[in-house]
Amino acid sequence: MGNIDQDFENILPAEEKPKKKTPSRKIVFLGGLLLLFFLILILIAIFLNLRQRRSFFGTLPTPTPTPTPILVEEITNPSFYATDSGILKIEEELKKIEGELDSTDLKQASLSPPLLDWEVKF
Amino acid sequence: MIKKLALIILLNFLLPFSVLAQDFNFNRALSDYLYNFDLYRQAYQEYVSAKESFLQYKTLTSKTNAFQKTLKMTQARDETTRTYLIALKMKLGETEGISSAEKNVFNLKLDNEVNWYFTHKEELSSAGSLEDLVELANKAEERYQQQTEILIYQTLHKILVGKENNLAEKINTQIAVLKEKLKEIKERGDKNVSLAERWLLETENRLLRFEEKILASQEKMERMEKGSWEDKGQIYKESQLNLQEAHQYLKEANRYLKEIIREVKTADGKY
Numbered sequence: 001m002g003n004i005d006q007d008f009e010n011i012l013p014a015e016e017k018p019k020k021k022t023p024s025r026k027i028v029f030l031g032g033l034l035l036l037f038f039l040i041l042i043l044i045a046i047f048l049n050l051r052q053r054r055s056f057f058g059t060l061p062t063p064t065p066t067p068t069p070i071l072v073e074e075i076t077n078p079s080f081y082a083t084d085s086g087i088l089k090i091e092e093e094l095k096k097i098e099g100e101l102d103s104t105d106l107k108q109a110s111l112s113p114p115l116l117d118w119e120v121k122f
Numbered sequence: 123m124i125k126k127l128a129l130i131i132l133l134n135f136l137l138p139f140s141v142l143a144q145d146f147n148f149n150r151a152l153s154d155y156l157y158n159f160d161l162y163r164q165a166y167q168e169y170v171s172a173k174e175s176f177l178q179y180k181t182l183t184s185k186t187n188a189f190q191k192t193l194k195m196t197q198a199r200d201e202t203t204r205t206y207l208i209a210l211k212m213k214l215g216e217t218e219g220i221s222s223a224e225k226n227v228f229n230l231k232l233d234n235e236v237n238w239y240f241t242h243k244e245e246l247s248s249a250g251s252l253e254d255l256v257e258l259a260n261k262a263e264e265r266y267q268q269q270t271e272i273l274i275y276q277t278l279h280k281i282l283v284g285k286e287n288n289l290a291e292k293i294n295t296q297i298a299v300l301k302e303k304l305k306e307i308k309e310r311g312d313k314n315v316s317l318a319e320r321w322l323l324e325t326e327n328r329l330l331r332f333e334e335k336i337l338a339s340q341e342k343m344e345r346m347e348k349g350s351w352e353d354k355g356q357i358y359k360e361s362q363l364n365l366q367e368a369h370q371y372l373k374e375a376n377r378y379l380k381e382i383i384r385e386v387k388t389a390d391g392k393y
Contacts, residue, residue, distance in 0.1 A: 075384070075387055075388050077388060077389040077391060078387055078388065078389060079313055079386065079387055079388055079389040079390070080312055080313065080389075081307065081313060081386050081387055082387040082388075086299075086303050087303065087383060087386055087387060090296055090299055090300055090303070090379075090383060091380070091383045093292075093296055094296060094376060094379050094380050094383065097289065097292050097293060097296070097376050098373075098376055098380075100289060100292075101289060101369070101372060101373050101376060104285055104286075104289070104369065106282060106285075106362065106365060106366050106369060107362075108278060108281070108282065110152065111209070111210065111213060111278060111281075113206070113271070113274050113275075113355075114155075114159050114162075114202055114203070114206055116162065116199050116202065116203070116266075117166060117199075118199075118262065118263035118266055118267070119260075119263060120192060120196065120255075120256050120259040120260060120263075121256070122173065122176065122177070122188070122252065122256060
């Protein structure tokens with residue numbers, strides 16, 4: 001068993017580690033401000049770039065409605081009856097009926113029964 | 123001389139009334155109804171608020187107010203129903219495709235209802251208390267559910283069927299004319315009409331389908347009178363669907379006829 005003799009009084013004090021230097025609040029604030037400034041600058045640059053492009057290409061193309069032609073098949077080889085008054089009369093009548101068929105109101109919304117409260121209670 | 127003068131004065135007095143009677147048509151009747159419906163809506167709001175106030179405070183003043191507002195609302199309700207029925211009657215009268223016998227039957231029924239609501243409105247004024255008024259007002263509910271509502275839907279249905287029958291009749295007339303024309307062409311022998319004749323058969327077939335749909339719609343409407351527990355509005359909607367299908371058949375028939383005309387107008391070599 002060895003002796004445990006230690007001279008505590010002569011032990012040299014441990015060296016203190018140097019404290020890490022934390023940036024002061026002022027520096028952090030200034031840095032943040034600078035970063036924000038750069039960010040704003042970048043956004044302005046993007047915005048201006050986009051505007052320039054638009055003015056270069058003109059306004060963006062928008063689809064314009066084009067009327068679809070109504071297909072009316074023409075009779076290329078008419079018969080003897082193509083100009084027959086009787087046939088033309090029937091054709092005219094059929095067109096009239098077609099108009100009536102298209103305009104017939106089968107819902108009669110204006111004639112729907114009125115919504116009335118029939119229950120009177122106190 | 124005096125007689126002549128009296129006649130002239132009488133005629134001058136009556137003339138504006140006869141002009142008014144002539145001017146009364148469906149559009150006028152519809153505006154009358156819409157005006158009265160608007161009055162009802164206003165009266166109803168007042169009634170709801172007066173009722174709430176009476177149920178909350180139960181004071182004599184609030185009861186008197188509730189009585190007045192209920193009277194106003196129920197009378198407006200009767201007037202709305204009455205003017206609506208008149209509008210329906212006018213529409214029925216102006217619709218083609220309904221026989222005069224059928225129109226007369228409906229007119230009688232509608233007039234009967236119109237008179238009932240007119241009398242009921244007068245009766246309401248005779249109510250002495252709020253309780254009497256409620257009892258009288260509920261008579262209208264019973265009448266509406268048991269008779270008026272059914273008649274309303276039957277009339278609406280009749281108007282639609284009339285419109286459809288009128289169109290079908292016009293198509294049938296053109297079929298008859300076209301048949302005659304095809305017969306004439308066939309006799310001359312200068313144009314082959316076999317394709318046109320086949321299309322004509324198809325057209326007539328569409329009209330048969332049309333009639334089937336009209337019949338189905340009418341059968342559905344018959345349910346309304348038999349089963350009082352069923353939703354009348356729903357039955358009407360279902361029969362309306364049948365009429366829409368019937369309408370499609372009419373459109374097809376008309377399109378086929380146009381095709382036939384086109385075929386007749388084209389020389390044989392084309393097809």
